[in-house]
Amino acid sequence: xxxxxxxxxxxxxxxxxxxxxxxxxxxxxxxxxxxxxxxxxxxxxxxxxxxxxxxxxxxxxxxxxxxxxxxxxxxxxxxxxxxxxxxxxxxxxxxxxxxxxxxxxxxxxxxxxxxxxxxxxxxxxxxxxxxxxxxxxxxxxxxxxxxxxxxxxxxxxxxxxxxxxxxxxxxxxxxxxxxxxxxxxxxxxxxxxxxxx
Amino acid sequence: xxxxxxxxxxxxxxxxxxxxxxxxxxxxxxxxxxxxxxxxxxxxxxxxxxxxxxxxxxxxxxxxxxxxxxxxxxxxxxxxxxxxxxxxxxxxxxxxxxxxxxxxxxxxxxxxxxxxxxxxxxxxxxxxxxxxxxxxxxxxxxxxxxxxxxxxxxxxxxxxxxxxxxxxxxxxxxxxxxxxxxxxxxxxxxxxxxxxxxxxxxxxxxxxxxxxxxxxxxxxxxxxxxxxxxxxxxxxxxxxxxxxxxxxxxxxxxxxxxxxxxxxxxxxxxxxxxxxxxxxxxxxxxxxxxxxxx
Numbered sequence: 001x002x003x004x005x006x007x008x009x010x011x012x013x014x015x016x017x018x019x020x021x022x023x024x025x026x027x028x029x030x031x032x033x034x035x036x037x038x039x040x041x042x043x044x045x046x047x048x049x050x051x052x053x054x055x056x057x058x059x060x061x062x063x064x065x066x067x068x069x070x071x072x073x074x075x076x077x078x079x080x081x082x083x084x085x086x087x088x089x090x091x092x093x094x095x096x097x098x099x100x101x102x103x104x105x106x107x108x109x110x111x112x113x114x115x116x117x118x119x120x121x122x123x124x125x126x127x128x129x130x131x132x133x134x135x136x137x138x139x140x141x142x143x144x145x146x147x148x149x150x151x152x153x154x155x156x157x158x159x160x161x162x163x164x165x166x167x168x169x170x171x172x173x174x175x176x177x178x179x180x181x182x183x184x185x186x187x188x189x190x191x192x193x194x195x196x197x
Numbered sequence: 198x199x200x201x202x203x204x205x206x207x208x209x210x211x212x213x214x215x216x217x218x219x220x221x222x223x224x225x226x227x228x229x230x231x232x233x234x235x236x237x238x239x240x241x242x243x244x245x246x247x248x249x250x251x252x253x254x255x256x257x258x259x260x261x262x263x264x265x266x267x268x269x270x271x272x273x274x275x276x277x278x279x280x281x282x283x284x285x286x287x288x289x290x291x292x293x294x295x296x297x298x299x300x301x302x303x304x305x306x307x308x309x310x311x312x313x314x315x316x317x318x319x320x321x322x323x324x325x326x327x328x329x330x331x332x333x334x335x336x337x338x339x340x341x342x343x344x345x346x347x348x349x350x351x352x353x354x355x356x357x358x359x360x361x362x363x364x365x366x367x368x369x370x371x372x373x374x375x376x377x378x379x380x381x382x383x384x385x386x387x388x389x390x391x392x393x394x395x396x397x398x399x400x401x402x403x404x405x406x407x408x409x410x411x412x413x414x415x416x417x418x419x420x421x422x423x424x425x426x427x428x429x430x431x432x433x434x435x436x437x438x439x440x441x442x443x444x445x446x447x448x449x450x451x452x453x454x455x456x457x458x459x460x461x462x463x464x465x466x467x468x469x470x471x472x473x474x475x476x477x478x479x480x481x482x483x484x485x486x487x488x489x490x491x
Contacts, residue, residue, distance in 0.1 A: 013216040013217045049212075050214075054273070115202070116201065119199070120198065
């Protein structure tokens with residue numbers, strides 16, 4: 001039997017506990033990451049939803065920015081986490097860190113304020129069963145680089161995408177009981193680990 | 198099919214605020230300072246609780262002009278307070294597209310019996326509670342987030358601690374009851390039996406729970422988080438202190454690193470004076486805000 005995957009969840013602000021819960025249901029050894037040394041020995045990292053400005057400031061203040069840039073495992077960003085991983089943000093704030101680990105351009109709060117937040121069914125690439133997806137003051141992906149694979153769209157816009165070891169979602173798979181997106185991430189983590197070894 | 202305003206969508210925003218600090222602001226400038234300090238949301242109101250307490254009079258929803266200015270100034274969620282039972286204020290706040298409405302005892306209540314029927318709204322609501330029964334009644338009315346009340350505008354944390362202990366202790370107690378005992382307990386709590394059963398099974402409230410009322414220092418924020426809060430509201434504690442920018446940032450860091458005394462010791466230094474505070478033990482019953490709402 002394989003060793004369980006070890007995946008950390010960035011826990012400076014936002015919906016980190018739910019990601020930890022989903023990972024544990026999938027048999028992953030999950031931990032919370034608040035400081036750079038807590039990335040040591042991890043196979044993967046999830047950057048959760050939350051407020052992208054708040055997460056960005058705390059990431060910078062505690063030297064997590066460099067640590068995440070130097071992290072070699074797979075990374076999954078949801079909502080605010082997707083913004084943090086993107087190369088550019090159309091309406092980014094001055095001083096807001098963008099790690100540029102996936103070649104996409106995003107628009108923050110693209111669907112508007114909370115009264116426009118919604119849940120909907122998405123078609124997932126290669127799956128017949130729809131995926132219920134919850135969008136909370138969500139960003140969308142405006143620009144997709146050549147190496148980026150789009151895995152789901154809403155209203156013709158990409159909302160789930162992957163480039164190599166980086167996976168991003170504009171919505172919140174941790175808010176529903178459907179674990180397929182987290183299972184997909186576990187696959188990405190395994191692939192990235194086998195590439196490294 | 199796409200749906201807006203479902204409970205999952207409403208409570209979903211509160212889920213994203215967890216581990217964060219929501220700061221009371223009265224102007225666009227204060228809102229910018231809060232965002233810069235790392236606040237996960239701001240609460241727009243016409244006067245901070247300490248001023249409401251000092252000046253008296255009727256405290257109402259903030260001026261929509263101010264709310265618009267604050268919305269223009271920041272990209273983080275903007276919440277606003279409506280008076281208890283004042284569903285017309287809430288309708289206006291929804292039309293302004295605030296991200297959350299706080300049906301708040303800090304404002305002067307508009308109804309002595311009925312809270313707002315929050316199921317009628319697309320915008321989510323947060324409500325105050327002193328104990329488990331109050332929290333469950335608000336959730337039954339459609340609240341998508343709870344904050345323990347504390348005693349706003351005092352800088353005294355003792356009421357917030359009492360309310361958190363009542364809510365979290367009440368939840369732990371429910372978990373120890375037998376199935377058939379939950380019916381009588383629902384009656385005692387004055388809450389729907391389905392909700393009582395859910396809490397007994399899951400060991401938590403079905404919505405995110407923050408702490409409010411009396412948080413003045415990074416240590417206060419850490420105390421609340423260690424007692425089980427999902428995040429904190431800071432009202433007068435920031436903008437009534439001598440150096441709001443520094444204190445705001447320190448409280449944000451203390452809320453993230455609440456279990457790390459070394460970080461807490463570092464961020465607690467050089468903050469200047471805390472807000473002018475009042476011991477709630479010396480307050481007359483009529484001066485208490487926490488008893489508003491039922």
